[in-house]
Amino acid sequence: MSHQSASIREPLILGEKTYHQITEDIAKPIEGKANNLFKILFTISALLALWGVACFAYTIGTGIGVWGLNKTVGWAWDITNFVWWVGIGHAGTLISAILLLFRQRWRMSINRSAEAMTIFAVICAALFPVMHMGRVWLAYWVLPLPNQFGSLWVNFNSPLLWDVFAISTYFTVSLVFWYTGLIPDFATIRDRQVKPKMKRIYSILSFGWSGSAKQWSRFEEVSLVLAGLSTPLVLSVHTIVSMDFATSVIPGWHTTIFPPYFVAGAVFSGFAMVLTLLIIMRKVLHLEDYITITHVESMNKIIIITGSIVGVAYLTELFVSWYSGVEYEQYAFLNRATGPYWWSYWSMMTCNVITPQLFWFKKIRKSLMATFIISIFVNIGMWFERFVIIVTSLHRDYLPSSWTMFHPTFIDIGIFLGTIGIFFTLFLLFSRTFPVIALNELKTILKSTSENPKPPHH
Amino acid sequence: MSKQIIYGVFDDEEVLISSAKALRGQGVKIRDVFSPFPIHGLDPVIGIKPTRLSNAAFFYGMFGTSMAVLMTWYMMIHDWPMNVGGKPSFTWFENMPAFIPVTFELTVFCAAHGMVLSYLLVNKIYPGRKAHNPDPRSTDDMFIMEIQTVDNKKVAGSEIISVLRNTGAIEINQKEL
Numbered sequence: 005m006s007h008q009s010a011s012i013r014e015p016l017i018l019g020e021k022t023y024h025q026i027t028e029d030i031a032k033p034i035e036g037k038a039n040n041l042f043k044i045l046f047t048i049s050a051l052l053a054l055w056g057v058a059c060f061a062y063t064i065g066t067g068i069g070v071w072g073l074n075k076t077v078g079w080a081w082d083i084t085n086f087v088w089w090v091g092i093g094h095a096g097t098l099i100s101a102i103l104l105l106f107r108q109r110w111r112m113s114i115n116r117s118a119e120a121m122t123i124f125a126v127i128c129a130a131l132f133p134v135m136h137m138g139r140v141w142l143a144y145w146v147l148p149l150p151n152q153f154g155s156l157w158v159n160f161n162s163p164l165l166w167d168v169f170a171i172s173t174y175f176t177v178s179l180v181f182w183y184t185g186l187i188p189d190f191a192t193i194r195d196r197q198v199k200p201k202m203k204r205i206y207s208i209l210s211f212g213w214s215g216s217a218k219q220w221s222r223f224e225e226v227s228l229v230l231a232g233l234s235t236p237l238v239l240s241v242h243t244i245v246s247m248d249f250a251t252s253v254i255p256g257w258h259t260t261i262f263p264p265y266f267v268a269g270a271v272f273s274g275f276a277m278v279l280t281l282l283i284i285m286r287k288v289l290h291l292e293d294y295i296t297i298t299h300v301e302s303m304n305k306i307i308i309i310t311g312s313i314v315g316v317a318y319l320t321e322l323f324v325s326w327y328s329g330v331e332y333e334q335y336a337f338l339n340r341a342t343g344p345y346w347w348s349y350w351s352m353m354t355c356n357v358i359t360p361q362l363f364w365f366k367k368i369r370k371s372l373m374a375t376f377i378i379s380i381f382v383n384i385g386m387w388f389e390r391f392v393i394i395v396t397s398l399h400r401d402y403l404p405s406s407w408t409m410f411h412p413t414f415i416d417i418g419i420f421l422g423t424i425g426i427f428f429t430l431f432l433l434f435s436r437t438f439p440v441i442a443l444n445e446l447k448t449i450l451k452s453t454s455e456n457p458k459p460p461h462h
Numbered sequence: 463m464s465k466q467i468i469y470g471v472f473d474d475e476e477v478l479i480s481s482a483k484a485l486r487g488q489g490v491k492i493r494d495v496f497s498p499f500p501i502h503g504l505d506p507v508i509g510i511k512p513t514r515l516s517n518a519a520f521f522y523g524m525f526g527t528s529m530a531v532l533m534t535w536y537m538m539i540h541d542w543p544m545n546v547g548g549k550p551s552f553t554w555f556e557n558m559p560a561f562i563p564v565t566f567e568l569t570v571f572c573a574a575h576g577m578v579l580s581y582l583l584v585n586k587i588y589p590g591r592k593a594h595n596p597d598p599r600s601t602d603d604m605f606i607m608e609i610q611t612v613d614n615k616k617v618a619g620s621e622i623i624s625v626l627r628n629t630g631a632i633e634i635n636q637k638e639l
Contacts, residue, residue, distance in 0.1 A: 211587035
């Protein structure tokens, strides 16, 4: 059976739990009534989402001229948001796939909601490049379709096309990975329903899972292989996103450090978002016994390491631009720090390099309030990182006569806020209809890592 | 003796394993075990062979790789060679580095989806299917062993029940077929 944890380790499940108690605790938010806090949060999110949809509709109806783009800065706000959202998604896959391969048991309380976050973040991300096409009804032209749709096939030399393949593979594979894990938990919810309507809904969602030995044996194999496939997949996604920039000849973009630097940044921002969400969720849904300070601390350790990688990458970029002797590169970085967008550069530096270093202090690492605040800082800092990379590199051209500034319009901002609304609306709906913790997987570690001296009654 | 199904209900997976071992020692064949989570170490005891789904995933992945190679060759080299940024488009091999990302993604896409579809198929789970676990508690906190008398001609039903009772089953249910 699962091995006993060393006594020096903090238990991952607090309170005197039994298998049944875990089921009860996780099923409660699904079966109970929504409290007022939930209703308020949901209303705000849904209104924001509606506002975003209105801005989307206006953009589609009028054209992307309503955005703040100009002939020098040809993509800015939209691609910043795209990269930011995709990056946020990365933590979910890291938790569910990479930590599974490393047999990190603390992933079990958080993987379900982190994967949900991945899926919702990728939905938000995908909206931006689709919108930027202008004529969204022709979005299917990015697919490798026969050339009577246009004059040519799609260009397989282009990183933008690689992105189409990477994002769609990432989205669909994350979705089936998530759902495969959900099936047995839906079955648990199904088997405890008394109302016929609820029973019917969860019966359909659970695909008629019965939990026989052979089913479980296959389940474990599928989880392991999907984790093995998702691990290189998640690394490839942000690598390819970074190649959208790195394969161009724009100073500040044309660097080989981009793929690992983007992947580390993605994991960094993703963990920050997981913390932002889970610190609220554990409170609202009363899951303090399952998402413990130990979990928060483990995630904070990942924030320190990825934050430090990102910090080193910033310094490496500066050094290489100086050492390269290329004056355009040197100017690009000097301009980032001291040019008209200095405030975005220094916001990025403060939020991403300095604040996460506070987690070296155990007190801060174990404090929920401090973690919540720092996670917000990191979310903001990582948004600015993308803004800095994209806008400051573009707004100064090789031709000084085309130097300009980028100003987001009302619609730009509306769409961004709208995606935040969509994200939180989906997450809140998830939190009340789906088992937010992989409850059956969690039962496998109850005996080895709980506060209960003799967990199941025996 | 009529055909009977005997369900041994356990509240602890380790007790179930030791009970299963005792039953197997007496030559009793166990039809199935229903549990809320995978019980490690159970499969060899009740005689379940390792699944071959990962082999299937490998072949689905290889299929994805081949499709990607074929597609990039046909579209970029054979049907309409494009000269983009002076990159070679004479042979597939020369242009191959640019095709690696798409090839990788399609490999993962086919391996993952092929495997999951096969998983749903061999497990016979799909939306609308009726669950056949004998007791709703088996997805919560109970571990249920299913033994059919038709599988066990040599051991009497009463004998099986007494072994179950002595090895820690908290409840024994019988069903006539």
